[in-house]
Amino acid sequence: MSDESQKAVSVGAEDGGPEPDALRRRLLKLAGAAVALTLAPGVTVLARDLVVKGPRGRKSAVRYGLLIDASACKSGCDACVRACQDYNGLSHDPGPDNAQWIRKVTITNPQTGLSRSFPVMCQHCENAACVDVCPTGASFRRPDGIVLVDKHRCIGCRYCLMACPYKARSFVARNVEDQKPWAPRGKGTAEGCTMCVERVEAGKLPACVTACQKAGHKAMMFGNLQDPKSAIAQRLSEVATTTIRADLGLLPSVHYRGI
Amino acid sequence: MRARAGLWAVLAVVVALSGVWVAHRGRVAVPAIVQAPGHCVLKTSVMRRTHMQLLRAVREEIVRHDVRDTRFRLTHCVACHAQRTSAGRAIPVNAPGQFCASCHAYVGVRLDCFDCHASVPAPGGVGTPLKGGAVQAAFRMPRALRASQAAAPGGRP
Numbered sequence: 001m002s003d004e005s006q007k008a009v010s011v012g013a014e015d016g017g018p019e020p021d022a023l024r025r026r027l028l029k030l031a032g033a034a035v036a037l038t039l040a041p042g043v044t045v046l047a048r049d050l051v052v053k054g055p056r057g058r059k060s061a062v063r064y065g066l067l068i069d070a071s072a073c074k075s076g077c078d079a080c081v082r083a084c085q086d087y088n089g090l091s092h093d094p095g096p097d098n099a100q101w102i103r104k105v106t107i108t109n110p111q112t113g114l115s116r117s118f119p120v121m122c123q124h125c126e127n128a129a130c131v132d133v134c135p136t137g138a139s140f141r142r143p144d145g146i147v148l149v150d151k152h153r154c155i156g157c158r159y160c161l162m163a164c165p166y167k168a169r170s171f172v173a174r175n176v177e178d179q180k181p182w183a184p185r186g187k188g189t190a191e192g193c194t195m196c197v198e199r200v201e202a203g204k205l206p207a208c209v210t211a212c213q214k215a216g217h218k219a220m221m222f223g224n225l226q227d228p229k230s231a232i233a234q235r236l237s238e239v240a241t242t243t244i245r246a247d248l249g250l251l252p253s254v255h256y257r258g259i
Numbered sequence: 260m261r262a263r264a265g266l267w268a269v270l271a272v273v274v275a276l277s278g279v280w281v282a283h284r285g286r287v288a289v290p291a292i293v294q295a296p297g298h299c300v301l302k303t304s305v306m307r308r309t310h311m312q313l314l315r316a317v318r319e320e321i322v323r324h325d326v327r328d329t330r331f332r333l334t335h336c337v338a339c340h341a342q343r344t345s346a347g348r349a350i351p352v353n354a355p356g357q358f359c360a361s362c363h364a365y366v367g368v369r370l371d372c373f374d375c376h377a378s379v380p381a382p383g384g385v386g387t388p389l390k391g392g393a394v395q396a397a398f399r400m401p402r403a404l405r406a407s408q409a410a411a412p413g414g415r416p
Contacts, residue, residue, distance in 0.1 A: 142325055150322050151375060179377045181334045186375030201325070 071258035083211030099170035122193035123252030130160035351378035
């Protein structure tokens, strides 16, 4: 830094620019700005969470999320998984290379024997690892917090499959036929839960949430986490919840209760 | 000298034979386009020339920028242009001889939209055909194409 400033001073003096003293003052001001920037991140992270700026400069105060109550989720029930497969045109067959956008996971505490079953899908992280590693920008996070794959840009490198700690991404290894018009899928691209983005934009609930309600379990709740009046935000402020692998600091949009 | 004359003779025979082959080989059928019901979002001449640019511009807006009020959507194209069998089943637009495939075969351009996208309309709901002149009034030209279309004669109806 000191070398650079020395160099800058000498260049400024040769060009007949400001006097060395004035230049030093300017450099000091710049240094002050740099300190402010390094102090800022704690503030900007919070600000970004509240108001996400869209690509068109539109301000988005929306962050869609899920609250999954593992104590209400029934262990034998896979209504959410089936609904996801039906809606998005995925195979019911749990073959080794078939896509899994959502899966039921059972965890047991070996000390107490307590067992819990709950669905795990793309956690739509704020600091999504898949977005970080994607070499083409195909993995991206929308202003409303939904993490998607832009399959027009995906080159099928599968970095995102490796990076995701939730194993939420799948790779399409074979030709696909009979796709749903709202869920394009094709060989050679990565894919994962889209939070049923078409449905959400039409004001409907994701297919898994609807199925869970129909099954009578009401273990899944969907809504805007940013809106303090939304049912999900109020519920999150009332009950103790957590996110899976919260220690990774990815800040998922999917919250769990009772795990 | 004689060798050179022989070479020319062989060359002439080859050219003549290839001419005969070109004249008699199977030609790609001229596309037989079936008029879709209702109105298209733009004039046919414009759609023929720019549909690929429209789709490319719009896919960015839809997928990445959450803009879904556009009229240029592949699902709408499919909804109108997919023909139906007498039994009422939709025929994929990329099946041989169908709307997309016949033109793309004729011009020799690979059609890869339908590697991922549905080539038949949804049974109901998403991708219903657009009707009426209101379509032209309501559509919004993607920003990337606005300038070029404004310059083109008869670009926008």
